[in-house]
Amino acid sequence: MATTKDDTGTVLLCSECFVDEGLRIDAYKHGLDKEGECPKCRSPNGRKLTKDQVEALAWRFFVSGTTVRGHYGGAPIIQFNEHHYGKGDISPSPWLKEDIKLIEDAARIGFFNYGPRLWMVGEVEPLKNLEDPAKRSQVIARVLNEYPERTLAKDSAFYRLRIAPGRPANPGEYDSPPTELAGKGRLDSVGFPVLYGSQDIDICIHECRATAEDEIFVATLKTERDMRLLDLTNVLKEDVTEFESLDMAIHMLFLARAHSYEISRAIALSARAAGFDGVIYPSFFSLIRTGGRPFETAYGLSLRRFHRQSEEYGRAFTIPNFALFGRPLENLSVRMHCINRVILTQIGYQGHFGPVAY
Ligand SMILES: [Zn+2]
Known part of the structure; x- marks a missing residue:
C-alpha cells in the first residue's frame, strides 16, 4: 500500500x-x-x-x-x-x-x-576463478588491465605504525620488515616485503590490532618521487550481473580473512612485474571505520553497483591503504619525515542489537 x-x-x-x-x-x-x-x-x-x-x-x-x-x-x-x-x-x-x-x-x-542471492556469499565467477590456481592468472591480467593507475605524488605524506619496535627512534624500524620475515601479510610474499601504510592514522591502529596496553609509534613518511600505484579501491563500471562482476570479486577479496591472502599476494606480485610501485587497496576495517555495511542490498541488488552515485557510494565506504613494494626507505623512494609516540586513551565500540533466534 x-x-x-x-x-x-x-x-x-x-x-x-x-x-x-x-x-x-x-x-x-x-x-x-x-x-x-x-x-x-x-x-x-x-x-x-x-x-x-x-x-x-x-x-x-x-x-x-x-x-x-x-x-x-x-x-x-x-x-x-x-x-x-x-x-x-x-x-x-x-x-x-x-x-x-x-x-x-x-x-x-x-x-x-x-x-x-548466491553472489552475496561469494558465488561470483571472477572470484571463483581467482580461487582456482589454473584460472587465476587470466583474472589477474584483467585486474591489471581494468583497474586504474594512480599517482602518489612526490612529497605526499602517509603513516606507518609499529607496535613495540626494538629501537623506536631508529628510522629503519619503519621500513618493510626484513626480506627474510616477509610472507605473513595480505600482500607480501616470501622474499617480497611490502610496506603497509595509510593516510588515516585510526585505520593504522586498527590494522595493527593495537590496544591501550601497547607501546605504539607512528612514522610520518613522505614519497621522494611520484609513485605508480594500481588502485584496487576503484569502483569498476561494468555491464554485467553481480555473478560475473570483477568489481564485486575484488571488493569481497579484500574484506575476506587470511584464507584469501594467497590470491591478494598473487595480485601484488603481478602488479610489481607490471612495473607498479605498489597498490592502493581497501582496508579490511573500512566498514567499521565508516559505518558502512558489507554487501548492502536493496531487493537483492548490490547498492555498490546500482546506487545512483555508485562511485561516491563505494568511495564513502572504502578507506584506502597503501602497500608499497620492496623496502622503500632503504631504497630511498620514501623518506622519514618524523616519528611520534601514540598514546591511546580511549578505544570505542559502537553497535546495535539483533535477535538471537529466527
Ligand atoms: Zn509507545
Missing part, C-alpha cells in the same frame, strides 16, 4: 512500546525527543518513531542484526518488505512476537526468511 508524503512525519510508536531490550535501546537512541503521549502505548517517556524511523529500526535490528559472514561475502537471514505485510514467516523468541507485530503494522511490512 502506498503511503502519502503527509504520513511520514506522524508518530506511530515509541521506544517504550517494545519488550525486547535491544529494540528498546535502539529505538531510544534513534527516536525523536518529542513531548506528548505515544499513540500506541500511551507512555509520555519514550522517544517517538515515525514510519521512516520504524523502518530504519527494523533494518538495523532484523537485517543487519542477522547478517552472517561467509568465506567470502555475507548475507542477512531476515529481510522485510511491504509485499510480505500480513504474510511474515519468521520464528522469533517469545518476547519478540508482540514487538514484531507492532513494527509490521506500523510500517506495513512483513519479515521473512531471506534466501540470499
